[in-house]
Amino acid sequence: MKKIQEKIRGFVPCKRAAPDKQAGGRAVDYRNYRLTERELMVYTIQGIGTAAFVGYIFYHSLIAMVFLLPYVPFFLKRKKAELRDVRLRELNYEFREGIMALSAALGAGYSVENAFREALADLRLIYGDDRTITREFRYMAGQIEMNVTVEKLLLDLAERSGLEDIKSFAEVFATAKRSGGDLIMIIRSTASRISQKAEVQREIVTTMMEKQFEQKIMSYIPFFIIFYMKMSNPEFMEILYGNVTGAVVMTICLVIYICSVFIAGKITGIEV
Template sequence: MIEKESIRIIIEGFIGVIILGFLFYRSIIGIIFLSPLIILYYQKKRKVIIAKRKLQLNIEFRDGINSLSAALSAGYSVEQGFTEALLDLKSMYPKGAMIINEFAYITKQIQMNIPVEKALRDFASRSGIEDIISFSEVFSTAKRTGGDLTKIIKTTTDIISNKIEVKREIVTLIAAKKFEANIMKIVPAGILCYLSLSSPEMLKPLYHNLFGILIMTFILGVYLCSYKLIDKIVDIEV
């Protein structure tokens, strides 16, 4: 994951812990007590970002093998096809796009006389994406047995395209539900914040004494469990 994203997530987690520490304990000790939540928040956001990057790479890979198929249809060899596909991708995606970096690396490996199928297996292994792994295996088998690579790549592209469209439809359908879930997660803390600002005297007995700390810790525990439960309900893997 990009370093800037990691720093941003840590800052977000730290701010969240400060807010919770103030709302539930109003003390530095409370903030320190809740600091492990930063790690949990980082791990959760990291999984979300990785999932988004995998989906984006899957889409870019579909375009990559589509360009490769066009190059093979034009009469280029497989090795030359990756070079042509890379040029095509550079006109489609901005500099630094994941698929451009990957195809550039594959092209460099080919220039170093590393077999194409080995370079693809390496890419598939690093990506951890099912479609890329499957394509690598099919490609290796076809290359070894002398199959029609152009037809195989075209068929694979169609299959991946259909799967990506289904994934996009699922993401679109659950987007509204995730938005509602995010609002539900904010509401309890929002209510406590409102009461802290509008009626501070009413909440005063809940702070800086053992009974109040126990009550607020219990409420916080229920809140965090509800937060996690909501995440599980809307966490549909695509």
């Protein structure tokens, strides 16, 4: 069973492990998401259940359910993408608090290296030890003790996350440190800009989530209609099951449904 789970998990490889799961503090690649054992089990069951439900509704056949099982890897891939996007949004929102804590430590007279340790202490009070930004600052503080430069760590975080705000901050920070600029002013102005942008993004995401929820509800309606007709008037639906013509008609309907859901997902899945 373990080998099967590893095989399923491996169809979208993750290059690095999460920092909180590595005693040595290895960096996590936020562009990829690795499902936990529990998530893998839950979403695999959900995928199998979805395939079985579709097979029953559209074909009323156990064989059709088996043929629809290849949908499970695609279901897992979609869930990984959703969880990855949630984690990236979380990191982007929390990064603002991180650089604000860093700015406060620099304003108190700490060096850049020590400021990260002080910022880590503040983030632990705000978010606790298990949040994304806390784990990331803990990782960077450990790397600083190993004489890795702050500029390199920030640029590495920007590369691993792929977030434009972190990349911009890392580049500005590196330039200011090399040229002897006012780091406190630069960090505060950058934090203010990121904060304003984050608030706008939060409003857009909230609005889009409402539309996405509506789209999900609409995507379930055809199943409920077919199920209701099967339960209320089974003789009327019987012609669609157990024969080639009915299977062809239901397959065409299923293809149209999948295309509609895909197009609706593209419309409501606008990146912000």
